[in-house]
Amino acid sequence: MPILVRAAEREDVSALVRLRLANAERHVQLDPAIYRVPDTEAVRRHFEEVLAAESNITERTAVRHVTTAHPERTAKLPR
Secondary structure (H helix, E strand, C coil): CCCCCCCCCHHHHHHHHHHHHHHHHHHHHHCCCCCCCCCHHHHHHHHHHHHHHHHHCCCCCCCCCCCCCCCCCCCCCCC
16 A cells, blocks of 8 residues: 655644644553643644744655554544
């Protein structure tokens, strides 16, 4: 299955917020003494500001890669 990677857009903010919060919730489950779930509106503001600031960027360089040990498993984001 081909994977398409594209730059995030302003329309992606809600999905990015859900993903960030789901990630934070999982980290809290692993160690609540270290991790916390951030304020939803603070996360939303962050992504809105980042995407607004990047609106003039025309070139990006990938610096990471993604691997998985369980390609048959899929993750579902909370709605």
